[in-house]
Amino acid sequence: MEILYMLIGFSLVVALVFLGAFIWAIRSGQYDDSYTPSMRMLFDSKKSKDSSNKNNKHN
Amino acid sequence: MHNDLPFCCEGCKSVYQLLNENDLCTYYDLNNQPGTNVTEQERIHFSALDDPDVQKDLIEYQDEKITNVRFYVPNIHCSSCVWLLERLPVILDPVTEARVDFLNRSLHIAYKTGEIELSSLAATLSSIGYLPDLELGKQFNSTEKSKNRRLYTQLGVAGFTFGNVMLFSLPAYFDSGLGDSLHSLFVGLSMLLTLPALFYSGSDYFKAAIASIRQRRIIMDVPIALGMSALFLYSVFDAVHLGGTGYFDSLNGLIFFLLTGKVVQQKTYDRLSFERDFKSYFPISILKLSDGDEIATPIQKLEPGDRILIHKGELIPCDCKLDTNLAQFDFSFVTGESRAIDKQRGDHIYAGGRLLTGSAEAIVETTVDHSYLTQLWNKDEAEKEKDSVSWSDRISPYFTFTVLFIAFASGIYWWIFDPSKAIFAFTSVLIIACPCALAMSLPFVNNAMLNLMSQEGLFLKSGNVIQRLTEIKSVFVDKTGTLTLPSQADVEYHGSELNSIILAMIAKMTQKSIHPLSRSIHRALSSFTEQTSLSHFDELDGMGLVGGDDSTEILLGSAHLMEQFGVEIPSKVKNQPIDGSVVFVTVNNVYQGYYQLRPVYRPGIDAALSAIKDFGLKLFLISGDHNASEEHFKQHHPWFDKLLYGKHPHQKMDQIKQVQSTGEKSMMIGDGLNDAGALKQAHVGIAVTDDILGFTPASDGILNAGQLSKFHKLLLLARRAKLLVFASYTLSFLYNVVGIWFAAQGLLSPVISAILMPLSSISVIVFTTLSSRATAKHTLG
Numbered sequence: 077m078e079i080l081y082m083l084i085g086f087s088l089v090v091a092l093v094f095l096g097a098f099i100w101a102i103r104s105g106q107y108d109d110s111y112t113p114s115m116r117m118l119f120d121s122k123k124s125k126d127s128s129n130k131n132n133k134h135n
Numbered sequence: 136m137h138n139d140l141p142f143c144c145e146g147c148k149s150v151y152q153l154l155n156e157n158d159l160c161t162y163y164d165l166n167n168q169p170g171t172n173v174t175e176q177e178r179i180h181f182s183a184l185d186d187p188d189v190q191k192d193l194i195e196y197q198d199e200k201i202t203n204v205r206f207y208v209p210n211i212h213c214s215s216c217v218w219l220l221e222r223l224p225v226i227l228d229p230v231t232e233a234r235v236d237f238l239n240r241s242l243h244i245a246y247k248t249g250e251i252e253l254s255s256l257a258a259t260l261s262s263i264g265y266l267p268d269l270e271l272g273k274q275f276n277s278t279e280k281s282k283n284r285r286l287y288t289q290l291g292v293a294g295f296t297f298g299n300v301m302l303f304s305l306p307a308y309f310d311s312g313l314g315d316s317l318h319s320l321f322v323g324l325s326m327l328l329t330l331p332a333l334f335y336s337g338s339d340y341f342k343a344a345i346a347s348i349r350q351r352r353i354i355m356d357v358p359i360a361l362g363m364s365a366l367f368l369y370s371v372f373d374a375v376h377l378g379g380t381g382y383f384d385s386l387n388g389l390i391f392f393l394l395t396g397k398v399v400q401q402k403t404y405d406r407l408s409f410e411r412d413f414k415s416y417f418p419i420s421i422l423k424l425s426d427g428d429e430i431a432t433p434i435q436k437l438e439p440g441d442r443i444l445i446h447k448g449e450l451i452p453c454d455c456k457l458d459t460n461l462a463q464f465d466f467s468f469v470t471g472e473s474r475a476i477d478k479q480r481g482d483h484i485y486a487g488g489r490l491l492t493g494s495a496e497a498i499v500e501t502t503v504d505h506s507y508l509t510q511l512w513n514k515d516e517a518e519k520e521k522d523s524v525s526w527s528d529r530i531s532p533y534f535t536f537t538v539l540f541i542a543f544a545s546g547i548y549w550w551i552f553d554p555s556k557a558i559f560a561f562t563s564v565l566i567i568a569c570p571c572a573l574a575m576s577l578p579f580v581n582n583a584m585l586n587l588m589s590q591e592g593l594f595l596k597s598g599n600v601i602q603r604l605t606e607i608k609s610v611f612v613d614k615t616g617t618l619t620l621p622s623q624a625d626v627e628y629h630g631s632e633l634n635s636i637i638l639a640m641i642a643k644m645t646q647k648s649i650h651p652l653s654r655s656i657h658r659a660l661s662s663f664t665e666q667t668s669l670s671h672f673d674e675l676d677g678m679g680l681v682g683g684d685d686s687t688e689i690l691l692g693s694a695h696l697m698e699q700f701g702v703e704i705p706s707k708v709k710n711q712p713i714d715g716s717v718v719f720v721t722v723n724n725v726y727q728g729y730y731q732l733r734p735v736y737r738p739g740i741d742a743a744l745s746a747i748k749d750f751g752l753k754l755f756l757i758s759g760d761h762n763a764s765e766e767h768f769k770q771h772h773p774w775f776d777k778l779l780y781g782k783h784p785h786q787k788m789d790q791i792k793q794v795q796s797t798g799e800k801s802m803m804i805g806d807g808l809n810d811a812g813a814l815k816q817a818h819v820g821i822a823v824t825d826d827i828l829g830f831t832p833a834s835d836g837i838l839n840a841g842q843l844s845k846f847h848k849l850l851l852l853a854r855r856a857k858l859l860v861f862a863s864y865t866l867s868f869l870y871n872v873v874g875i876w877f878a879a880q881g882l883l884s885p886v887i888s889a890i891l892m893p894l895s896s897i898s899v900i901v902f903t904t905l906s907s908r909a910t911a912k913h914t915l916g
Contacts, residue, residue, distance in 0.1 A: 080317060088299070088324070095295045102287050108280055112237040115214045116221075120161070 150263050157225050165215045181254040181261075183420035183433045184269070190253060193269070195243075201231070202248045206260065206267035209829070211240045220265060227251065227259055242267070269419050286401060289336040290394045296332040297387040300325045301889075304384040308886050322374045325383040329367065337363055337390045353532040355525075358570040361535070363389065365565035382566060385888040389571050392896040400578035400598065402585075413512035413808060416468075416487070416830045417503070421445065421452050424496065434503050441499040445490050448649070453486045454506045455497040461677045462495040464488040465651070468807040469508065470783065471759020473615045473734060474716055475651070477677050487808055491650055492676035508784060512811045512832065521818065521835070522599045523606060526860055527577045531570070538568040538875075545879040556881035563878035567888060572867030572895040576860055579900055583907035584856045591915060592839030593849050594827070600835045603819045604853035606800050610747055611791060611813065613805035614758035617823045617843075619734035621806075622651055626659035630720065630728010637722060639665035640689055644682040648674050652718055655732055656691075675699075679718070690721035702726050714764045733764070736772075739844025744774040746847035757782055757790060759809050788812030806840070808832055845915070852914045859910060863903050870895035 101107065140151070154162055183189060196203040210216065216235070220242055223233035229250035234243045242265075244256065257267055303321040344360035347353065363386065370381030422444040423432040429444060434452040437443065442458070445451060451464070463475045469487035478484055484497065486506040503509070546561035581598025588595060595601060612618060633641075638660055645657035672682035678699065679692015690700055694717075697704055702721045708729065715733035719726070748754055755777050756768075762780035769778070779790065787805075791813050794801050803810065803817035806824060811832035814820030822834035823843060831837055838846065874891050877883045 077314065077317065081320065084320065084324070091295065091299060095291065098291045098295075099288055102284050102291070107284070107287055109236045109238070112217060112235055115217050115237060118214070119165075119218055 153226065153263060154219075159219065159222055159225060162215050162219045165218055166213045181258050182431045184254040184257055185252055186433055186436075188435070189269070189419065189433055193253070197248060199248055202246055204244050204246070204253065204256070206242045206244070206257070207269075208240055208242050208260070208265045209268050210265050211235060211237060211242070216265065219263065220260075226263075227256070230256075283401060286394070286398060289339075290391070290398055293332050293336040293387065293391040293394050296328040296336075297384075297391040300328050300384050300387045304380060304885070304889065307380040308889075318380075322380055322383075325381065326371065326374060329370075329383045329386055332387050332390050333363065333367055336394060340393070352528075353535055354528040355531045355570065355574050358531055358535045358538065358568070359393065359574060361538075362565060362568065362570055365562055369562040369566065380885055382885050382888055384885065385566070385892045388889070388892050388896075389569065392571050392893070393574060395900075396575040396578045399582045402582060413509065413811070413832070416808065417450055417452050421449070437499050437502060439499050439501060443497055443499060445495050445497060447490055447493055449490055451484055451486050451488045451490070451497070453499055453503045454501045455484055455499045457482045457484050457495060457497050459495040459497070461492070463491045463650075463677045465491055467615050467621070469809055471613065471615045471807060471809045473619070473760050508808065512808055521603070522597075523603055525577060525599060525602060526857070526864075527574060530573075530864065534568075534570065534573065538564065541568075541875060541879065545881075548879075549881060553881075559883075560879060560881045563881065563883040564875055567874035567878045567883055567891065568871055569867070569874065569892055569895060571892065572870060572899040573864060575896060575899050576863035576867060576903060579903040580856055580860045580863060580907055583904055584852065584911070587907065587911040587915075588849060588852065591845060591849060592827075592842035593821075593836060593846075594838075595836040596834075600819060601853050601856050603800070603835070604802070604850060605857050607752065607802045607818055608799045609753035609755065609794060609801045611755045611757045611787075611801055611803045611805075611817065612744075613787075613803075613807070613810050613813075613823075614756060615734070615760050616806040617804060617810075617840075618740055618756075619736055621825065622654070623658075623735045624652075624655035624716070624732040625735050626655055627731045627733070628720075628728060629731060630726075633720070633722070633727060635663055635665055636667060637687065637689065638663040639667045640669065640683065640687065641691060641720070643667060643669055644672060644680050644689065644691060647672060648680060650674075652716055652732060653680065653691075656718065656730055688723050690724075691718055693717075694719065697721065697726070700724065712763060714767055737840065737843055741772060741774070743844050743847045744772065747850065748774050750847070750850065755779060757787055757803075757813070759783065759787070784809040784812055788816045791816045804838075804846075806831070848915050852911060855910050855914060856907070859903065859906050862906070863899055866902060867895055867899060870898075 154160055184193075193204050193206065194202060195205055208220070211220070217237055220235050221233050223244065224230045227246075230244055230246045232243075232245040235241070236243070242260075246256070257269075260267055303325050306321060307318075340356045340359050340363065343354070343356035347357060366382050366386040366389065370383050370386065373379040374381040374383075417434055420431045420433045421437070422429045423437070424430075424442040424444055432441075437453055443452070443455070457478050457480055460480050462478050464478060464484065465475055466472050466485070466488040468489075469485060475491055476488075483500070485508060486503070487508065501507075542561050542564035545564055546557050549557040549560045577598065581601060584601055585595055585598060615621075642657055642660040642663050645653040645660070648654075668684055669682050670684045672680070674680050675692070675696065677693075678696040679690065681688075681690055681696075683689050690696060690702065694704065694709075697719050700721070702719075702724055704719060704726055713729075713731060715731055718730040718732065720728055720730065744754060753776050754774055756775045757779045759782055760780060762778070765778060765780065769775075782790065787803075787810060791801055791803060795816070795818075800818040802819040802821065803813040804821045804823060805814055806822060810822075814822060814832055814834045819836070820834040821836045821838050822831040823838050823840050824831045825840045827837060827839055842849075870891060874883070874888075877887055
């Protein structure tokens with residue numbers, strides 16, 4: 077049963093890493109606005125079309 | 136028409152052109168009707184934005200390369216807005232990034248320093264229909280953000296420890312013969328993990344409890360802190376001294392659930408500002424006349440003695456003396472007076488009035504901050520703490536003492552009969568008497584109710600306002616703009632009949648004027664569309680309209696106009712006091728009759744007002760308007776206990792103070808700056824508006840004017856919310872009774888505690904959420 081010591085130790089470390097990630101996410105402002113990203117993700121990215129048209133215009 | 140596409144107006148067409156050029160037409164695909172009507176453009180003097188004092192409120196960061204600026208854009212209302220505004224870099228080259236915060240309606244822009252002026256930036260935003268509101272933007276508060284971050288971190292840590300400690304406790308529940316060293320490991324880790332939960336996540340409860348005890352008050356945080364301490368201390372004692380497992384799982388659960396209650400409570404309506412500085416009602420700048428030049432000057436910089444030029448439709452920025460022969464103003468928002476007021480050269484005009492006639496010049500008498508009505512409007516004036524002691528805080532002293540009493544009683548009982556159990560029984564009672572469910576009842580009901588009410592158009596500042604709504608005994612209601620529809624009138628004609636050609640000509644004439652009386656008449660006559668042509672038309676400021684074709688000459692206007700043209704008004708008409716506004720009609724210099732315009736009352740308010748009376752509340756009308764329509768009003772709206780007319784803004788506030796001095800709590804419902812003082816003074820101040828995103832005076836709640844007819848239902852909902860909160864308290868009492876029953880007998884084990892605690896918390900959450908929804912559905916229909 078001594079293996080349990082090691083397993084518990086590892087699982088705690090992994091859990092702590094995730095806690096750390098959560099705290100980092102809060103500090104980098106990811107939770108400041110939880111509504112707008114939900115709108116943003118539904119936009120289509122027509123990036124290539126936008127930039128290629130702009131290039132054509134400049135020519 | 137443009138590109139074979141129909142447009143409703145020039146504004147929308149130019150927006151389309153701009154978007155098309157930059158290949159941003161996806162804007163139109165994202166929503167059914169994106170954008171808004173770019174109606175009559177107000178003269179915005181953006182050049183004032185280049186003034187460094189104005190800029191420092193908007194710029195968040197600046198160095199030689201990058202400038203970060205934040206604008207508040209009230210027009211953001213759909214995903215198209217977000218989509219378009221975030222593509223601002225495509226339209227404006229110097230802009231490198233644009234980011235929208237939808238709920239706050241704020242737009243963050245990063246641009247290359249020096250490559251574009253703030254004024255051009257704002258002008259571009261305005262041209263696509265997203266005019267920034269510069270004054271309201273100043274009220275953004277950045278401490279909110281860091282408070283929230285701290286709370287989320289606390290919640291995260293508590294959740295982390297709760298989950299892990301629960302896992303470590305499982306073996307002990309099932310008594311699976313682990314062996315001593317593993318047992319010590321689990322218990323030791325549990326204790327270790329509890330430390331950050333207790334001292335970081337739970338720290339605010341201890342601080343608040345200590346602070347409140349110092350003030351000799353016992354708020355909810357006191358029994359919470361007591362419970363947490365008892366749990367921790369006894370658990371350490373149990374683990375270290377008695378070789379047991381302690382109650383670390385219950386403790387972590389307690390902290391976690393309490394924090395979820397706090398997170399729920401923290402939610403505020405960032406998109407609406409309840410703390411309105413009157414300055415956001417005014418434009419940012421006005422034209423100052425100096426040495427023959429017209430300079431756009433920020434209104435803050437106006438000095439007494441300056442000469443300013445006010446255009447038609449603009450607001451007077453500060454108290455001044457009129458220096459134009461005749462001008463007419465609309466002071467309804469400021470004083471409640473519904474009729475247009477005539478002023479002459481040399482007259483004193485108050486800040487906030489709107490100019491109805493052509494351009495006027497005036498000489499500034501006071502600065503913006505020292506205008507007569509400013510002290511009434513100014514949010515900086517020390518605001519008395521209006522919050523009532525919350526229901527939770529009211530019962531917490533009783534709760535605390537009862538628990539302490541039972542704890543001591545059981546301790547003493549066991550001391551007599553079986554001393555070995557005494558300490559255990561004592562601390563068990565303290566441990567299990569969970570104030571957790573109790574503490575969570577109020578935030579969850581409040582949050583549910585705030586959400587439900589907001590769906591009905593009533594946006595309250597905080598949960599405490601719901602409580603205060605149940606405490607009021609009388610209601611004061613404003614008339615102009617609150618009970619009546621602004622800028623609409625009931626038009627009735629008295630006199631000799633006019634034929635349809637004449638009526639069509641009147642319709643054409645009134646269409647050309649922006650005066651509210653003209654607009655109302657035009658609306659009433661819009662069905663007369665006979666082909667007529669006006670060969671001439673003139674609007675005489677302050678008097679009326681003159682117009683006609685070759686054979687007919689029509690005069691529409693005030694008694695002054697009639698005098699001017701030598702038309703005799705029949706004496707019985709002249710001497711009769713007429714309710715509302717009067718517009719005389721003359722055809723070919725012969726008096727015909729007059730239009731009587733009366734305010735239109737919002738539909739459905741009578742049902743609401745009578746229901747409010749049925750609640751047993753006293754109802755008062757308090758208006759800045761004259762009392763000409765008093766008899767008519769009493770007849771049609773008999774619900775009021777008293778009608779108070781002609782009240783100036785200060786008098787409105789004093790009236791409420793007077794009632795409050797008798798100990799009665801009142802509510803004020805109003806819409807304009809003339810209600811600002813009363814709204815602040817009343818126990819609950821509700822600002823009514825037709826445009827939620829527009830300007831409203833500072834209040835405790837904002838009500839969408841169209842929902843005024845349902846207001847009594849919302850009041851009823853607030854009362855039912857009180858019932859729900861107390862029902863939830865009862866539910867948590869039951870859990871406490873069961874728990875204490877075990878504890879006082881010395882039978883409390885960690886398992887029982889670990890089951891009861893989360894169970895009570897979760898059941899409170901479920902109960903409050905479901906019952907709130909059901910109650911709202913039943914009440915609001």
